[in-house]
Amino acid sequence: MLKKFYQLIILPYTLFLLYLMFFGMGRYxxxxxxVRMQPIISTIWFIEGTISWFEIVKIVLGNVVMFISFGFLGWFFPHLQDLKKLLTAFVSAIVIVEALQYFSRLGVFDVDDIILNTFGVYLGFLMKNFIEKRFANRIV
Incomplete structure (x- = not known):
């Protein structure tokens, strides 16, 4: 049941995330x-330049949490059950999205986004494995 729900919701969720990445949250x-290519530096600059802790948590933690669901892609694409294949496919896709943000100027190509998003996928992969082991007979 859980796998079927995931398969039903992942495409609309992906489209929603793409909307947020290009047009949502007050983008212009x-x-x-x-281009921000120095790992962690742009995130530190963002934190230093932001007064609101809510904004810091929303952006930094959001870049991780919003991508956890992609750690479950093995439920939709069986060849992505392997962590290395999953991360390779995800990093390839997110680099393309970041490049599109750069070329459209509807965002910034930021290596920190790639790192934080990929960490979210990794956490999702760990969660998927835990769920599969713990609830093996109930996730079909």
């Missing part, structure tokens, strides 16, 4: 193309 088109 930048005048310049922006």
């Amino acid at each position: 088109q930048y005048d310049d193309n922006i």
